Amino acid sequence: MGKSESIVLFGPPGAGKGTQSGLISQITGKPQVSTGDMLREAVASQTEVGVKANDYMEKGLLVPDKIIIDLIRMRLLREDAKSGLLFDGFPRTLAQAVELDGLTNVTMVLSLVVPDEDIVNRITGRRTDPHTGEIYHVVHRPAPDPIKPRLVHRSDDTEDTVRNRLKSFHDQTSPLAEYYSERGVLVPIDGSGSMEDVSKLVKQSLINNFRG
Numbered sequence: 001m002g003k004s005e006s007i008v009l010f011g012p013p014g015a016g017k018g019t020q021s022g023l024i025s026q027i028t029g030k031p032q033v034s035t036g037d038m039l040r041e042a043v044a045s046q047t048e049v050g051v052k053a054n055d056y057m058e059k060g061l062l063v064p065d066k067i068i069i070d071l072i073r074m075r076l077l078r079e080d081a082k083s084g085l086l087f088d089g090f091p092r093t094l095a096q097a098v099e100l101d102g103l104t105n106v107t108m109v110l111s112l113v114v115p116d117e118d119i120v121n122r123i124t125g126r127r128t129d130p131h132t133g134e135i136y137h138v139v140h141r142p143a144p145d146p147i148k149p150r151l152v153h154r155s156d157d158t159e160d161t162v163r164n165r166l167k168s169f170h171d172q173t174s175p176l177a178e179y180y181s182e183r184g185v186l187v188p189i190d191g192s193g194s195m196e197d198v199s200k201l202v203k204q205s206l207i208n209n210f211r212g
């Protein structure tokens, strides 16, 4: 049997990966896997992984590769991973990318490109509905009034932490764009517009590049 074929959604923190991943998953049929969400679940349920990861996440540092790679290996064993997955927020280091290549074929890397200045503003105003996972913004996408009281602000969505997360991205993650570009699988998308604008560009690039 051949290796499964997976898609990577790539970009800095706050680029809109979580917002666009539902659409991409719907179009491609690939289940979405977010290492950030997996880690936050582990932190909330205080598992061994969660306890270790929490310190790094609160500081805006990357969680060590070994922890992440173990999570991904476990995830790929599940039945729904057979024909590949949509990875959001993974890989974030060269070691993670090399590991992933041994586990599945990465056939497309959608890269959401957003300038740093926009990111700080987006992330500090970001709020999530814990019931539905829907992502809102205090200015750009306010939640309906009845939902507002239950919205949560991620504890790592503060200005200082965002600057550290951006630094981690530029130092450790952005070199992966070149790694994937050399293989001809990188598809850059302008992620600086509105959610709807970006969704249109995402759909178009899937039509042009996805052979599922």
Ligand code: ADP
Residues within 6 Å of the ligand: 012, 013, 014, 035, 036, 037, 039, 056, 057, 058, 060, 061, 062, 063, 064, 068, 088, 089, 090, 091, 092, 093, 096, 165
């Ligand atoms: P964002 O991309 O908006 O920063 P995520 O939810 O993807 O948010 O990640 C939150 C935090 O979880 C990161 O700052 C990092 O500490 C940790 N994390 C998530 N995915 C990875 C990964 N693949 N490798 C290392 N750390 C990770």
